[in-house]
Amino acid sequence: MKVNLAVYWTGGCGGCDVSFLELGPNLLGVLSRVEIVFWPALVDTKREDLERLPPRSIDFALVNGVIRTAENREMAELLREKTKFLGAYGACAHLGGIPGLANQAHGILESVFGPNFRPAPPIEGYPEDAPAQVLFEALPLEDVVSVDFVVPGCPPPAGLVARFFQAALEGQISLGQVFAEEKALCEECPRKREERRITRVARPHEVLLDGEKCFLDQGVVCMGPVTRAGCGAACPKAGMPCTGCLGPTPKAGDPGLAMLSALASLVRAGEEGEAAFPEEDKILDGFVDPIGTLYKYAFAKYARSLAQLTKRREGMRA
Ligand code: SF4
Ligand code: SF4
Incomplete structure (x- = not known):
C-alpha cells in the first residue's frame, strides 16, 4: 500500500524542493511507493485541493522554508490539520x-516595502487591524504548529533524505526524531586536529589553508564541534568550514553560545603558561560577522527572545 505524501514550500529559496533529486535513481523507487496528494512545486495542486482533504488523511507532510507571511502560517496550520x-x-x-x-533588523521590512509598511499580526500581541501580510518576525515552523520530526540541512543531504523515506515507508518514525546524528560533526571529519590554539581569527579567503588540517587549528571558525554529524563532513572535505546547517547537537544547545565558549577556550595570544590578556580579547575582535557565523541558520530559533526584548525596548522608548 502507498503512503500519502505532501510537500510544501513556505519562505525559502526552493533548494529544499530540488534536493529530492539528489536521491538519483532511488527517487524512482520512492515515487513508486508514495501517493503525492499535495506538492504545488511538482504537481498542479492548489490550496483548495488541500482544504477538501479530510483531517489526518495525509500520512507525511514535509514543510520547507521559514514562516514569514500570514499565508505561510495559514498553510502550515492547514497542513497540520x-x-x-x-x-x-x-x-x-x-x-x-x-x-x-532578518530578525536582527526589523527595519529591513520598511526598507523593502516602504515607510508605511505595517507587519501582519504575529502569533500574539500585535494589533488585529494591521494590513500587510508579512509577519513581524521570521519564525521556525515549530513556532506556529507542532512538529513531529525534522529532516535537517540546507538543503537536507541525500543520505538523510533517504533515511527519512526508508523510515516513513516502513512506519518507523518516532515523535521528535531528527534525521541526523546526535554526535558532533568533528567525529566524522577526516581533518587532523593538532594545535588546539588560535592566535588569529580569519575568514577562509584570508589564509592559505592546509587541506588536511582542522579549520579551527588554522584560525578559521568551523561550527563542527557544535553541529550534528550526518552529512559525512561534506563541507570540510570540500575545503570549506562547517556553517552549522544540520543544527546543534543536543549537548550544544544554543549553537552560538556553545561555539563562542569553544572559541574562547582556544584563543591564546602568549606562550604556554604566560598571561596574555588583553591581547587575547583583541584576537576575538578580529571575528567578522559573529552573528552570521555563529547563528547562520539558527538566529530565529535561539535569538528570538533577544529580538523580542529589543522590540519591547524600542516600544518603551517610542
Ligand atoms: S533550508 Fe536552505 S535550501 Fe532549504 S529553503 Fe532554506 S535556504 Fe533554501
Ligand atoms: S572543527 Fe571543523 S575542520 Fe575541525 S575537525 Fe571539526 S568539523 Fe573538521
Whole structure:
C-alpha cells in the first residue's frame, strides 16, 4: 500500500524542493511507493485541493522554508490539520534558516516595502487591524504548529533524505526524531586536529589553508564541534568550514553560545603558561560577522527572545 505524501514550500529559496533529486535513481523507487496528494512545486495542486482533504488523511507532510507571511502560517496550520506526521524539512523550517537572520533588523521590512509598511499580526500581541501580510518576525515552523520530526540541512543531504523515506515507508518514525546524528560533526571529519590554539581569527579567503588540517587549528571558525554529524563532513572535505546547517547537537544547545565558549577556550595570544590578556580579547575582535557565523541558520530559533526584548525596548522608548 502507498503512503500519502505532501510537500510544501513556505519562505525559502526552493533548494529544499530540488534536493529530492539528489536521491538519483532511488527517487524512482520512492515515487513508486508514495501517493503525492499535495506538492504545488511538482504537481498542479492548489490550496483548495488541500482544504477538501479530510483531517489526518495525509500520512507525511514535509514543510520547507521559514514562516514569514500570514499565508505561510495559514498553510502550515492547514497542513497540520490534514496530516498525521508533519516534519520540518531543511534549516529554514527547522531553525529559521538564513531568512531568520532578518530578525536582527526589523527595519529591513520598511526598507523593502516602504515607510508605511505595517507587519501582519504575529502569533500574539500585535494589533488585529494591521494590513500587510508579512509577519513581524521570521519564525521556525515549530513556532506556529507542532512538529513531529525534522529532516535537517540546507538543503537536507541525500543520505538523510533517504533515511527519512526508508523510515516513513516502513512506519518507523518516532515523535521528535531528527534525521541526523546526535554526535558532533568533528567525529566524522577526516581533518587532523593538532594545535588546539588560535592566535588569529580569519575568514577562509584570508589564509592559505592546509587541506588536511582542522579549520579551527588554522584560525578559521568551523561550527563542527557544535553541529550534528550526518552529512559525512561534506563541507570540510570540500575545503570549506562547517556553517552549522544540520543544527546543534543536543549537548550544544544554543549553537552560538556553545561555539563562542569553544572559541574562547582556544584563543591564546602568549606562550604556554604566560598571561596574555588583553591581547587575547583583541584576537576575538578580529571575528567578522559573529552573528552570521555563529547563528547562520539558527538566529530565529535561539535569538528570538533577544529580538523580542529589543522590540519591547524600542516600544518603551517610542
Ligand atoms: S533550508 Fe536552505 S535550501 Fe532549504 S529553503 Fe532554506 S535556504 Fe533554501
Ligand atoms: S572543527 Fe571543523 S575542520 Fe575541525 S575537525 Fe571539526 S568539523 Fe573538521
